[in-house]
Amino acid sequence: MSMGLTRYGKAALMLAVICSPLQARRLPAQIPAPEPEEHIPAMPDRLPPRALEQVAAYTAENSDGHGFVTAKNLAWSQPYVKVSFEAVPGQDLSAYYPLIEATAKEWIPKGTRFALSFRNDDGTYRTWTRGDQWPAGVIRVAFEHKGSWSLVGKQAIGRDVRPGEATMNLDLGPVLKPVSGSPAPYFAGVDRLTVLHEFGHALGLAHEHYHGQCQADLKFDADPGYVQTVVPGTESAPQFKPDAQGRSPGIMRAMAGSPNFWDPRTIRLNYDWNAYSRDTGLRMENVLRASQGGAAQDAGFVQSSVIDRSSVMLYSIPSFLLKSGKQSQCRFVAMPGIVSLSPMDRQAFASLYPPSE
Ligand SMILES: [Zn+2]
DSSP states (O other), X not given: OOOOBOOTTHHHHHHHHHTSOOOOOOOXXXXXXXXXXXXXXXXXXXXXXXXXXXXXXXXXXXXXXXXXXXXXXXXXXXXXXXXXXXXXXXXOOGGGHHHHHHHHGGGSOTTBSOEEEOBOTTSOBOEEOTTOSSOSOSEEEEOOSSOBXXXXXXXXXXXXXXXXXXXXXXXXXXXXXXXXXXXXXXXXTHHHHHHHHHHHHHTTBOOGGGSHHHHHHBOOSOOTTOOOOBOTTOTTSOOBOOOTTOOOOHHHHHHHSTTTOOOHHHHHHHHOHHHHHHHHOOOOHHHHHHHTTHHHXXXXXXXXXXXXXXXXXXXXXXXGGBTTGGGOTTSOOOOSSSSOOOHHHHHHHHHHSOBOO
């Protein structure tokens, strides 16, 4: 989880998208297929309390006195940063290193004056251990089964972060299980999304659902009269869903259940920008400006047009946890094909790490 800032450049790109010729073709009338029932997906993040302390400490040290840490100064300013993987005794995860490296590097287009370096001079992957006195890379990836998270950009070099501590955790879950009959390691779907999402944080990007309009649409509390209703078959580890009257369990109850099992603070920090901002001292000037009508209003579009619905930094939130339901502009729309960065994700990255002239 975590945050950062940024997303400027998105409004301009949206303009380009909207101005492309409209498809005037009329589709034949069809009976719409019934939509599949929505379930609560496993969310990518679970920022541990220790990481939160580090974020708050970074903010205190680097703010301008008003608690502001902007996107520009969370993004890396050096030409490259070193990434290393935790070497865990008795556990060889090296088969996954090239997959993670390749996936993370999808953020960085050719010609960018910034690189992620995963390897030593001899081509071997860089590793770190908990006993390190000197950081073996500024982004230190651990593989604990405790949920994934990442510090945001330069928070990883905050004074409170020790050389023998992770700055990111990738809980790859199913990735680590052998897939019978498959010669290749399993690495797709939610796990690919997790790597893209956490490296997005590590590069300085915030959650897309911290966008002001999205925030206003989140349904934190259960609808009045909600009768606790669970998805059949999940009784031992309940996954909540709307009741027979369609009343919502709300985010606070839904995320406390399967498959996330978050405590209330984790839920607030991952969903509620105000809670995150309060606990860390961070502000998100650019996102708020956009949602309050800055670029979007200038362009004459409704404010919601600046939410990137295909961003890997946007949680896939079921419509029953959104006040405007299926109409919500915060609903995730997957890119076609495999999980990948959206055009606006790429634009957001380019705004922080401009291509060379
Ligand atoms: Zn996150």
